Amino acid sequence: MRGLLLGFGGLFLIACSCSSPSAQPTATAAPAPSEAAMVADGEPTAPVADGVAYFAGGCFWGVEHYMQELPGVISVESGYMGGHVESPSYEQVSSMTSGHLETVAVRFDPGRVSYEAVAKRFFEIHDPTQADGQGPDIGPEYRSAVFYGSPEQKQITEGLIERLRARGYDVVTEVRPAERFWKAEDYHQDYYARSGKTPYCHARVRRFGD
Template structure:
């Protein structure tokens, strides 16, 4: 087994069970999509979907990959240490009963103990060329949650599109003055699912006939739209809208040109997975 040569700081934590200073680790406020692997041996440990903002000063996860993490009682009997099951490298400690997520568990991990591998890097390793699609259909929590379940979808990120203010905050978007729509960015493998399939599902998980709102969420930021990257996507989306109108649905979904996508704040990502709740204004309804 080949191990990475550790720096003195990495060895202090991984081999000698040290702890990095709180709020200093590179992954403390890191919420990109991918996998966190052991820095010493490279074994996958955690999915980004299981990472949550605990505000404790260290990266926190409420689940691990199956068989990836080993537990061991500290010598003082007060805490439970977590180690890489592959190489026994020290990760941190695990805590239960804090009620920070629906799973009620927190893996408190040193950033130094991990290496992040993005979804794009993982796909490249597998020889896949990923594509992205952008859908706005009311509160991004529900759209994100339902599109994440599609086979072939690698990741879905909640964010903002279509406005004039760079990198807007949620409060600014809610002021209805920035022009942004709550939008999701869908990263998918086109060898497993195509844009038309995703667009069809988009029209079936929200009400495309409701103007400037979705369910109880009312406002221009909740409008229904697809941001089309090229004429092919635009033609596919327009064809689906024509099919729905022929069935009697007065669709108001707009087909908009691409504009910058700004990821939303970390607490908006994977909202339903983290809270254990279910979407309140999105559900599947067959229309095609």
């Protein structure tokens, strides 16, 4: 969030720009939807098309926090996706030159919650009409995007966007195929759970009228 937060009385100066000993992100999931898999601690888990979703909606701390609250979600990891830099660091991503977006990998139980419900929650916890940022966090790494892992995920996502547009929302969320997911440094994981703080640029808004 860099210096953009000075206007908030300095209360959030460290948010998404905290300094910590450098650590290299871990590459996970990626190639073709039929083969893509999320990898945690070196072990493959659920295929992207059946239990993993990738979302970018501003600072990954807030997205991670609210996605973890959805029943049926097993785990959420903060990381980077969509850019050209291999094994990117937070500093590289925040420099706005890597092409990566701050992204979360959401692993969920399809028997308890559908992909549509997971994607719907994503659209409710960030502002999908804000371009090049989220709240006070401005920059290409904070863009809104859904990285789909299958044609079905793409179709469902586009359907949700059309529902929002029909309700008057000028949605700018990008819909892109999933690429390699790079897990962010450890100090970014479960930030709000560990710090006891509250997300400041994310909040749930029931945009679908139900």
